[in-house]
Amino acid sequence: MMKKQSKQKGARRQPRREMIPHPPPIANYGVDHGVKLRFVVGAALLDLGVTYQNLLDLILWASSATAPYDVFTSVKVRRVSMWATPVLGNATTVVLQYQGATAGSIGNQKVVTDTSMGIEPAHVSAKPGVNTLASMYQISSGAVAFQLTCPAGTVLDCDLSFKNSPGTALLAQNPSVAVTVGILAYRGLDGLAQATSKFTTAVGPQI
Helix, strand or coil: CCCCCCCCCCCCCCCCCCCCCCCCCCCCCCCEEEEEEEEEECCCEEEEEEEHHHHHCCEEEECCCCCEEECCCEEEEEEEEEEECCCCCCCEEEEEEECCCCCCCCCCCEEEEEEECCCCCEEEEECCCCCCHHHCCEECCCCEEEEEEECCCCEEEEEEEEECCCCCCCECCCCCCCCCCCCEEECCCCCCCCCCCCEEECCCCEC
8 A cells, every 4th residue: 555645746845944143152252371380499488478460470561671561461370389409418498378468368278398308309289279269360469379488499380370351451560671572571470570580480581
């Protein structure tokens, strides 16, 4: 027995009309940048408070010979690591603190330290506590992200995440001297210009 045809013979299927979709939304128009920056400490540090302003001053754009601007407008700390080799026959200590020193930006009171008496370097590596302000994106301010105590010669890595906001310009807290206009450059964790900073950047021009 022949099956019944669901449509009349000769009937044509109408073309299906589709809506032309609008362009998809853009979730973020700014620039996100994750990077690990390395420094060598030139002079001993004792409870040096590294602020969010210092962190945003790490990567700069030279708008003129003396006026560097921050490339990014907010920063988040992912991890800080330190290595320090003792002088033979002596001990050396490194300390990393996520305590915070400003009301409203207190961390989790975490203090990480290590001491070495041999040829193996003293070493600490720690991230800020979950849901502490240092672990979240922060804008430029004098609030302390973390504190450092270490001897001269310490190698220090900062693992950071940066974001920028279109149309926002942040002048670095300290001017530069005779810098080539237009370059991207770096600065130490104390926010000072190269001539007075206690930090030397491992790669790239420092201003």
